[in-house]
Amino acid sequence: MMWIRRRGLGVQVWTxxxxxxxxxxxxxxxxxxxxxxxxxLGVGWYDTLELLERSDGxxxxxxxxxxxxxxxxxxxxxxxxxxxxxxxxxQGVEIxxxxxxxxxxxxxxxxxxxxxxxxxxxxLWRLGHxxxxxxxxxxxxxxxxxxxxxxxxAWCTGRGEIVQPFPxxxxxxxxxxxxxxxLSTASVFRALQRSRSLVSGQPLLEALQRGDLAAVGRSLFxxxxxxxxRLCPPVRWWREQLAATxxxxxxxxxxxxxxxxxxxxxxAQDAAEALQITRAVAKVPAGPSTARVLVVRxxx
Ligand code: C5P
Numbered sequence: 001m002m003w004i005r006r007r008g009l010g011v012q013v014w015t016x017x018x019x020x021x022x023x024x025x026x027x028x029x030x031x032x033x034x035x036x037x038x039x040x041l042g043v044g045w046y047d048t049l050e051l052l053e054r055s056d057g058x059x060x061x062x063x064x065x066x067x068x069x070x071x072x073x074x075x076x077x078x079x080x081x082x083x084x085x086x087x088x089x090x091q092g093v094e095i096x097x098x099x100x101x102x103x104x105x106x107x108x109x110x111x112x113x114x115x116x117x118x119x120x121x122x123x124l125w126r127l128g129h130x131x132x133x134x135x136x137x138x139x140x141x142x143x144x145x146x147x148x149x150x151x152x153x154a155w156c157t158g159r160g161e162i163v164q165p166f167p168x169x170x171x172x173x174x175x176x177x178x179x180x181x182x183l184s185t186a187s188v189f190r191a192l193q194r195s196r197s198l199v200s201g202q203p204l205l206e207a208l209q210r211g212d213l214a215a216v217g218r219s220l221f222x223x224x225x226x227x228x229x230r231l232c233p234p235v236r237w238w239r240e241q242l243a244a245t246x247x248x249x250x251x252x253x254x255x256x257x258x259x260x261x262x263x264x265x266x267x268a269q270d271a272a273e274a275l276q277i278t279r280a281v282a283k284v285p286a287g288p289s290t291a292r293v294l295v296v297r298x299x300x
Contacts (some may be wrong), residue, residue, distance in 0.1 A: 001299045002119055002153035010052040011124045016042045016299050017107035017118035017175065017258045018147060019258040019265050022201045023222045025192060033143070034189055039166065039208075040144070042151035042299035043174060046112055047101050049076070051120045054092035058104045059084070065099040067293045079117035079141055083127070086137070091125055091239065102292070104182025106259025108144040116149035120211055135163065144259075152299040154206070169211045171300040173274040175266040177235045177242060179291040188260040192228035199223070217253025228261035231294045234289035235261050241287070242266040245280045252277050271295070
């Protein structure tokens with residue numbers, strides 16, 4: 001799912017976004033987090049990291065996006081420092097991040113970058129750790145980081161860090177809509193109201209296994225959609241625009257929010273229908289917030 005290659009004296013990593021085809025919140029935990037049951041899917045939209053060794057032990061991050069802090073609180077810097085302290089590494093690194101995955105979108109861009117840092121440094125510093133070791137380190141950095149060592153699809157529980165790879169029989173074609181306005185994960189969880197009954201992910205898993213795309217579309221679910229849409233009405237507006245393309249005879253099989261938002265996605269019948277959905281959505285008169293619309297395919 002991640003691509004890692006040597007480039008000159010350094011290492012380059014391409015690391016994808018994810019969407020959640022299913023997300024149920026099982027309950028609140030004593031540590032303040034929530035237990036989840038979620039099907040995560042890597043999709044072909046990538047951030048790129050370039051890593052170059054430094055002999056002075058410094059960890060330095062540059063980023064082409066001004067809104068992103070490059071200080072010690074950045075998950076990339078924290079990932080590098082975690083490896084250095086855990087394994088007594090003296091080398092440093094200079095990292096250039098080319099950011100494409102939007103922030104506060106529920107696409108786990110920050111977690112993906114952290115996973116890419118662990119994987120890239122594992123090569124650059126010749127540490128020789130296996131994927132489960134890196135995934136366990138990733139779990140210390142954030143709930144979604146471990147997934148990126150196990151994609152393209154996985155059933156994730158616990159905070160999201162208990163990852164069980166799920167075999168995909170076919171590529172999935174999606175349309176992603178990323179509203180300009182973002183959502184903080186913590187505030188969406190805070191706005192969540194306790195639900196009386198839990199939704200099961202089993203129908204989605206069975207539909208994926210059968211390759212029954214229409215049933216996959218019907219089984220898409222996200223418990224965080226309701227609180228996120230209450231906090232941020234453009235999320236609902238864009239999701240409804242996507243869903244409404246089905247009534248135009250376009251092969252939109254379902255539309256849901258990803259993670260804690262604000263991105264929403266549609267599952268398309270195939271790549272041609274995905275293009276039709278983007279065209280239909282592009283024609284919609286301007287709504288409450290502008291958005292980026294793009295076609296993505298599940299990662300290999
Ligand atoms: O783990 P991560 O840093 O991605 O989580 C961000 C915030 O989202 C947490 O501080 C917490 O408020 C909320 N969260 C949660 N339950 C989860 C994952 C995240 O409550 N399983």
